[in-house]
Amino acid sequence: MNRHFRTLALAGVTTCLLAGIVAAQTDPIAARRGVMKGVGAATRTGSQMAKAEIPFDLAKAQEILKIYAMAADTAHTQFPETSKTGGETTASPKIWESQAEFRARFDEWAADIRKAADATKDLPTFQASFGTVTKACGSCHNTYRIKA
Numbered sequence: 001m002n003r004h005f006r007t008l009a010l011a012g013v014t015t016c017l018l019a020g021i022v023a024a025q026t027d028p029i030a031a032r033r034g035v036m037k038g039v040g041a042a043t044r045t046g047s048q049m050a051k052a053e054i055p056f057d058l059a060k061a062q063e064i065l066k067i068y069a070m071a072a073d074t075a076h077t078q079f080p081e082t083s084k085t086g087g088e089t090t091a092s093p094k095i096w097e098s099q100a101e102f103r104a105r106f107d108e109w110a111a112d113i114r115k116a117a118d119a120t121k122d123l124p125t126f127q128a129s130f131g132t133v134t135k136a137c138g139s140c141h142n143t144y145r146i147k148a
Contacts, residue, residue, distance in 0.1 A: 029087030032078040035071050042067040043134060049123070050130045056123040061130075065117045068133060072110035076103055090146045102144060109136045 042064045048054040049061060079095055079102070095102045116129030 027087065028078045028080055028083040029089045029091075032075075032083075032091075033087075035074060035078065038067055039071050039137070043137070046126075046130050046134070050127045052123070056126065058120070058122070058126075061120050061126045062117060064130075065113055065120065065133070069110060069113045069117070072106050072113060075106040090148050092144045092146050095144050105136070105140050105144075109133070109140075112136060 045054075045060065046064045049056050079091065079099075081096065083089065083091070084093065084096055112133050116133050119129050120126045
């Protein structure tokens with residue numbers, strides 16, 4: 001994948017993420033789906049860099065972490081009571097049964113993302129930070145997502 005394409009891809013991810021934030025005001029299920037798709041796309045690029053399948057690029061690494069940070073910061077608004085069902089949601093009822101714990105997970109993730117952004121200077125530091133940040137994704141999905 002050439003450099004220009006990756007830049008366009010990350011720009012597209014950011015645009016989707018921002019559109020998802022705007023959509024949260026009218027359709028929180030669609031909004032969180034959009035945000036999570038953006039996170040997934042950023043994770044694919046980050047994984048490729050971490051595995052040295054594509055060249056490491058500090059600016060792209062920081063952009064990936066910014067996408068994660070936007071997702072973590074907006075998560076509190078994307079799971080209102082009115083979005084428990086419908087819209088083909090895969091959100092588990094556990095989210096609403098333990099809102100404080102659920103929200104704390106995003107707050108912890110946001111703190112880890114800030115640390116990762118500060119620590120990432122080169123490929124080895126990105127690999128370490130990226131691994132830490134993405135572990136939270138799987139942990140949260142295992143607890144708060146219904147497997148479709």
